[in-house]
Amino acid sequence: MTKQPQEIALLAESGKLLAEVFGYLDRLDLIGMSTMQVNDMVDSFIVDTLNARPASKGQYGFAYALNSSRNNVVCHGVPSASELLQSGDIVNFDITLEKNGYIADSSKTYLVGEVSPLAKRLVQVTYEAMWKGIKAVRPGARLGDVGHAIERHARSNGYSVVREYCGHGIGREMHEPPQVLHWGKPRTGLVLREGMVFTIEPMINQGRESVRTEEDGWTVVTRDGQLSAQFEHTVAVTRNGVRVLTLRAGEQVPN
Numbered sequence: 001m002t003k004q005p006q007e008i009a010l011l012a013e014s015g016k017l018l019a020e021v022f023g024y025l026d027r028l029d030l031i032g033m034s035t036m037q038v039n040d041m042v043d044s045f046i047v048d049t050l051n052a053r054p055a056s057k058g059q060y061g062f063a064y065a066l067n068s069s070r071n072n073v074v075c076h077g078v079p080s081a082s083e084l085l086q087s088g089d090i091v092n093f094d095i096t097l098e099k100n101g102y103i104a105d106s107s108k109t110y111l112v113g114e115v116s117p118l119a120k121r122l123v124q125v126t127y128e129a130m131w132k133g134i135k136a137v138r139p140g141a142r143l144g145d146v147g148h149a150i151e152r153h154a155r156s157n158g159y160s161v162v163r164e165y166c167g168h169g170i171g172r173e174m175h176e177p178p179q180v181l182h183w184g185k186p187r188t189g190l191v192l193r194e195g196m197v198f199t200i201e202p203m204i205n206q207g208r209e210s211v212r213t214e215e216d217g218w219t220v221v222t223r224d225g226q227l228s229a230q231f232e233h234t235v236a237v238t239r240n241g242v243r244v245l246t247l248r249a250g251e252q253v254p255n
Contacts, residue, residue, distance in 0.1 A: 001169065001177055002195030007102065008236050008245075011171065011197055014104035015234055015245035017050045018097040022108055022248050025093060030085045030112045035068035038093065039079035042066055046097055055096035055103045055174055062218070067094040067107075074203050074211050074220045074228040075165055087113025090123055092230045094201075096174055103174050105199050106246040107232035118206070119227055122159065126204040126229040129153045131254050133182065133200045134235055137242035141192050147184030150202045160209035162228070165220070167199040170234055192237050197245070201232030 003011065024045050030038070043065035046054050054065035069077035069092040070085070077092075085091060094107035109123050132149040151161050167180030178190050182202040205211075207226035214221060222228050234245045244253060 002193055003171060003197050003236070004195070007171065008195070008197065010100050010102040011104060011234070011236070012243075012245045014052070014097055014099040014102050015106070015247070017052050017099055018095060018104045018106050018246050019248045020050060021045060021095055021097065022106065025108070025110070030091070030110060031087050033085050034081050035070070035077070035079040035083045035085065035091070036081040038068065039064050039066050042093075042095060050097070050099075052097050052099040055098040059096075059174055065095065068092070069094070069228070069230065071227055072222045072225050074162055074205070074222060075230060076218045076220050078216060078218050085112050088115055088119075089113075090115060090119050090227060090229060094230070094232065101172055103170055103172070104234050104246050105170055105174065105201075105232060106234060107201060107230055108248075109229045109231060121157075122204065122206050122227055123229045125154065125157045125159060126202060127231050129202050129204060130200055130231040130233065133202065134233060134242055134244065135254065137192060137200075137235055137237055139192055139194050139237060139239065142187055142189045143178065143180060143192070144184035144188035145186050146200065147181040147189070148186045150200075151183040154202070154204050160205045160207065162203035162205060162209055162211055164211060165203060167201045167232075169196070169198045171197060194237050194239050196237040197234065199232055199234050201230060203228055203230045
């Protein structure tokens with residue numbers, strides 16, 4: 001379950017490239033673009049510019065370079081040529097990248113054009129909740145500490161945490177042990193050790209936590225139709241704390 005230093009170095013290389021993908025997305029004017037256009041541009045950027053591989057493409061039968069989850073879509077949204085992004089939308093792009101056999105995984109929720117204050121607040125609190133979880137990572141801590149930190153922040157702001165989906169170990173495979181729940185009790189669960197690498201990716205709902213999967217077998221939406229947001233980073237447990245392997249330009253680990 002733990003990785004050797006040379007493996008973490010390769011994962012960090014993949015993570016650095018994946019951060020460049022989000023830098024590329026940051027420069028796009030998403031208004032009026034279809035989610036399939038975004039997918040195709042990201043696919044080309046990963047393959048042609050970064051000389052890497054979109055790791056989700058072909059995984060579990062999924063055909064695309066990213067998941068695009070808009071507004072009330074919680075996760076696993078499928079890119080579509082007919083789904084046009086409009087001012088006021090929020091949309092999460094979840095992307096995995098493989099380089100030299102090692103995979104990094106990250107996601108970001110974007111504000112498209114002029115977004116309502118309520119939507120902005122959900123996205124901000126979700127971002128903060130992810131960092132609360134990341135800051136709980138250190139040798140000797142437990143996974144329950146990570147989940148509790150996320151859930152406490154979300155609930156204290158009036159939101160709910162999706163329980164059906166979680167973070168995961170990552171390395172040569174996209175999904176490895178352990179499962180990283182975004183809720184939990186302090187001082188419970190797996191003890192963290194130096195060299196563990198996993199994702200932290202809370203999905204936070206504006207309304208109730210319950211979700212359902214649509215008929216395509218992929219797209220997960222909120223049952224009450226309210227908004228959902230998500231952020232994700234791949235992290236490694238270090239000797240003294242945590243290293244964010246997918247840290248993006250302009251991001252800093254909060255104090």
